[in-house]
Amino acid sequence: MQNPGSWDPAAYLRFAGERARPFAELVARVGAEDPQVVVDLGCGDGSVTATLAQRWPDAAVTGVDSSPAMLAAAAPRAVPGRLEFVAGDLTDWQPDGPVDVLLSNAALHWVPGHGPLLSRWAAALAEDGWLAVQVPGNQAAPTHALLAALVDRPRWSSRLAPGDDTVLDPAAVLTPTGYLDVLSAAGLDADVWETTYLHVLTGPDPVLRWVSGTVLRPVLARLSPPDADELTAEYAAALREAYPQRADGTTVLPFRRLFAVGHRSG
Template structure:
């Protein structure tokens, strides 16, 4: 995951079960039997990467992430000689030798122009290699549309200081064009010479507690916005955003709140 002012593994993993399910459904479509080299790009805290090491016990598995905070958490899952974690920027990563399985789960939506990376990664697959990506596709959902409207208003746009890293520009992350639809990823993978499968799933997460949707986005899309504000402005924007989220996602009679969450999946296979 790309750094946005310092990732907080505790905040991100507050909904660990919900966030782990798409990774399991993505990797279930990978047909590799005995890969030698497996790479997880944007590995986060390493818990999902560890499932790849357990699935393929004879593979050398490497998790790559740009966040020092996430990598410190990932170190708990490392296995000497079998499962390692290294710091790296997804934009710069290029395989130094053919990869048998390459996975990127819930990371590429932070990288504008990421389709060109997928094409480059596809070129680095070994014969019979697999490439699997999952990208949240919620730019049209209230969580993103309300935040985009808020930060685009004259009052807040004037207060949001420019960032040093264009990848983490909130406007770029919230842009509806930031993520392709399933057909777009299908065409991308087939254009790279892979046999491809692409689909989308909208999960209905049933959340509980006060402002649960705000707590969900606080670990993800809200982070690069707050990173550009001082504490006072951050608190003010968060309160305004929370009120809008409560209106868009009302509490049900049983006290829970439903959060629809769309994710786009694509798996490509380089036939031997």
């Protein structure tokens, strides 16, 4: 998996409510009644992973993440024998045995060409198992397109340390039909849909604050502090133009997300 730099749980969770809603809507489509093994790949700080232990009280729930900072934030939520958090990379994670429910929320867009990875995860499911993923699909939106244009300019590309900007590429995620085809080819009954949320944000430069916890972070990590400040100022000005403040002081951020749920019928 691409290492997008050091995650900052506090920055990521500035919009915890908005980020938790897609997870809840994803899990709502999972029809497992009494799973024994539940895994959340890319669990972050574990706040939404903990809700899985509440929904399925008899299950052993495991959250997996590659970020030490996120795992440290998740650790206080652990419940011995019920909910644990472990270090692991999505690209090479392997279960100890069949998994009843395998979820991944807002993580796969960091993994280029993740169709085969989904097929491998599907193969890890138990009979009557469920695979559910949610992927941000806003790579063509101004939040990503403006940043991609900036890092491609000679002025910035010459200053950026080597890194992977795959997450800015519209091809970083599959089309809805692509996810349907992958799950169906893996022998799962597939349910795929997309939703564009209209997040109503407040405060100064709210869209910049949103992306500061995600897509902007790995770019800034590849710049010197003065250059990072300069690029941020240029990017912020472009975002203010793309997402103008409304008369009531709020700013609307449309955010597209893709959902795919697969079920291995008994």
